[in-house]
Amino acid sequence: MNKLELIATLKNEANISKAEAAKVVEIFFGNMAEALSEGERVEIRGLCSFFVKDYKSYIGRNPKTGEKVVITPKKLPFFKCGKELKERVDY
Amino acid sequence: MALTKAHIVNNIQNRLCFSRKKSIELVETLLEIMKKSLENGENVLITGFGKFCVNEKRERRGRNPATGEPMTLAPRRVVTFKCSGKLRDKIDKKEQRKQTR
Numbered sequence: 001m002n003k004l005e006l007i008a009t010l011k012n013e014a015n016i017s018k019a020e021a022a023k024v025v026e027i028f029f030g031n032m033a034e035a036l037s038e039g040e041r042v043e044i045r046g047l048c049s050f051f052v053k054d055y056k057s058y059i060g061r062n063p064k065t066g067e068k069v070v071i072t073p074k075k076l077p078f079f080k081c082g083k084e085l086k087e088r089v090d091y
Numbered sequence: 092m093a094l095t096k097a098h099i100v101n102n103i104q105n106r107l108c109f110s111r112k113k114s115i116e117l118v119e120t121l122l123e124i125m126k127k128s129l130e131n132g133e134n135v136l137i138t139g140f141g142k143f144c145v146n147e148k149r150e151r152r153g154r155n156p157a158t159g160e161p162m163t164l165a166p167r168r169v170v171t172f173k174c175s176g177k178l179r180d181k182i183d184k185k186e187q188r189k190q191t192r
Contacts, residue, residue, distance in 0.1 A: 001128045002136045006121070014120045023107055024117050029140045031099050037181045041093035047122055048172070049093075052182060075183050077141075079172030088130045089145060090167050 036077050046084040053078045129170055142173040 001009075003025060011021040032042050032050070042050040057073045081089075096118055104114040125135050125143070135143040150166045174182075 001125075001133055003138050006124060006135070006137070009124045010117070010121055013124065014117055016117070020107060024103055024121060027102050027106060028099055028118065028121060029137055031094060031102055033140060033178055033181060035094035036178070037184075043093045043095050044122070045096060047126065048170075050172075076179065077172075077174050077182055079174075081170045085126055085129065085170060088126060089170050 039075075045082065047082045048085065049080045049082065050077050051080075052076070132168070137175075139175055139177045141175045141178055144171050144173060145169075146171050 007018065007021045007025050010016075010024060011018050014021070016024075032044075035042050036050055036052055039052050041052075052075050055071075055074045055076060058071050060069050060071045061067065062069055100111075100114045100118050103109060103117060104111055107114075109117065128135050129143060129145055132145050134145060137143075146169050148167050148169060151164050152161060153164045154161055
């Protein structure tokens, strides 16, 4: 399912216009992206939580050539599946 | 402070002029659609944000960390998240990033 399908399904299930559904989806993911870019945690009960993890600089290797490369410090979002979602997705 | 559903509901209410009740309903409906899709084994792909993937894990041998006893872990399904390049750059505040893969 992609963003457009998500918007279309929301439109049908919530009885709102397509433009409104698109805005709801934009705000939802926009808010999460914004919070994460400010280093803030995101916690959506039942679905998931995110926090930003700091990775230090390290020396890695190019797996193809075996060459050493310096990996600069970076920040990545870390995803943790929510309890309800976890239980529903599993068999 | 963490961003929660309540903040998102507030933003939807203020920016789209829906009632409080309708805004809550919209967020819950959206979450339910995503959860249902993942439950059915279908990935949810959000351009510019990331991809929620359903992964099948095979049966494997593990150990009870408390007792050290070997045990078999049953096959299971888990959700993983793959961050989009756009979101990654936004969080990392880097305009351009060398392709590391």
